[in-house]
Amino acid sequence: MSSRLAGADALESRLRAPGTAIVPYLTGGYPSLAVFGEALSALSGSEAVEIGIPFSDPMADGATIQESSRVALEAGASLDSILTTVQALGRVGTELIIMSYLNPLMAFGYADLLSRLAETGVSALVVPDLPLEESGELGAVSREHGIGLVQLVSPVTSQERLEVLGKASEGFTYAVTMTGTTGGTIGGGEEVTGYLDRVRAASRPPVLAGFGVRTVEQVRALGPHCDGVIVGSALVEVIAAGEDPVEFVAGLKP
Amino acid sequence: MTITTETGRYGRFGGRYVPEVLVPALTRLEETARLLLGDPGFLTDYEAELATWVGRPTALTRAARLGEAWGGDLWLKREDLAHTGAHKINNAIGQALLAREMGAQRVIAETGAGQHGVATAAACARLGLDCTVYMGSVDIERQAPNVERMHILGAKVEPVTSGDATLRAAINEALRDWVTRPETTYYLLGSAVGPHPYPWLVRELQSVIGREARQQMLDRSGRLPDAAVACVGGGSNAIGLFHPLLDDPIELIGVEAGGTSPELGRNAATIGRGSPGVLHGSFSFLLQDEHGQIQETHSVSAGLDYPGVGPEHAWLAETGRVSYESATDDEALTALYELGRHEGILPALESSHALVGARRWLAEHPGSSVLVGLSGRGDKDIDILRGLAR
């Protein structure tokens, strides 16, 4: 099981602190490596920051993150250059979560990748196209480095599967708020909160809700049913508009 | 020869690399498909559709004049004669029957050349299912006649402008649609690619090509051919032809799109020039850069213009059972005209790649016999051919 992973454990205790954690998502290298680095450092007061590695074929992403990924890749971003940018910032004081589709991780090579992530101070890894059944190899290498491999669950995940995923997840359990791509519209009321309650009951680590979170009203509604929220597309839109990400994230605190 | 399909693995290739939200839908599809493909009632319905609507068995044609010109005995398995003009219909009607059994409210599909889109539109019309087809805007332009056909058959065609605006982008968009409505939508994938169970399911539905051809060769020539050749995009017509021949002493040759040059970006020779990785739900060969970013491809034939390939082909390449080579745009075009002028058959640009493989085989093995999987007809390519002839 997943106990005693230095990185993942630190993240878990950070997220367990009282209050709703607001976890900003940044597309690595968007709109450029320099601006991304500045945004990350400005947001380092957050409990954790999720850094998305841009991929040419982001099948779980909506229009906003597809576009930010395309721009980042065109500007020359890669897993390697993004990690170098993060390392150059030194200790950032926030837990770092890396989100990447599987292929860029495979191309890097799992052993090299995980030592590099450990060096960079990464606590957990989210791989949206790697379901539990396929995650044995990457999970084993991650564990050796104390880094958690996060499991995602969705509203159509059965109760039985929820229990398995909630136990297997490390660092946090990623509760996808809806069936859809990032940036979509979250259904209202009971349906979502009831689902989050079920995830929380089944999950060993803390639960972060993500996909489509963009307003403080949503954070207020979801907050009591999870440990925090991930804010992705809405924040990328703020950065695209040249506005202040810190102010936007502060405005989401209930 | 044993092939692992229980776990969706072909050696180290295959698998199910999808967002969690699709796992229940794929599990349900796998269970239903296993049940129904072994169910006599379902198979009777499927075979009746193949016989009375698709027009199977398709003919085996001996290409005597072209065989003579190329120096051997040339046989064509005529999938161009199947309803809607390509092998794609074998899979489309089979999966549409599955979709109906599963109570799907709508069917979605991707298409490159438009042949799978037309086949899916036709199968959905036949069974009264709502149909949406994702197609890259580049392909909409170069395969315009097929777009019209889909409209006439009552399907919605959704243009895809993201990414490279060809088949790969269309699959991404279809997957995004499916992720949004995984419980009510049936994704009718058109090639032997994607997450398990698709590579297996599509192979099962296309294997009718190889089963028929094998028997027809025995009936007509009293023996099996020395070699069998098919073009490989995602690999559905090729696996359909090859799978029933794997245990026979027949040289099997898959022909990929060599495009304009061997350089990355100028072809779609995924096995020949790619490396292992994960795209669209399975571990197979890919055309990618050193950072694992998928690269753009080029082929004159929209149906082969794809940076991935079915995982079973990756495995057959690795074991050496099937050899894979490529044909350039120009070689394919030459073969297309040669078949037209010697045999009165206009093949699809995709299928013309297979003819190049057959010609090479006969040049190296004069007097031998070769069976070509002629996957489709070339009417859809008239605009391209007219443009190139100028």
Ligand SMILES: Cc1ncc(COP(=O)(O)O)c(C=O)c1O
């Ligand atoms: C006539 C024809 N042949 C071949 C292909 C390639 O697909 P596959 O490799 O799955 O047979 C296509 C795809 O559109 C096609 O239309």
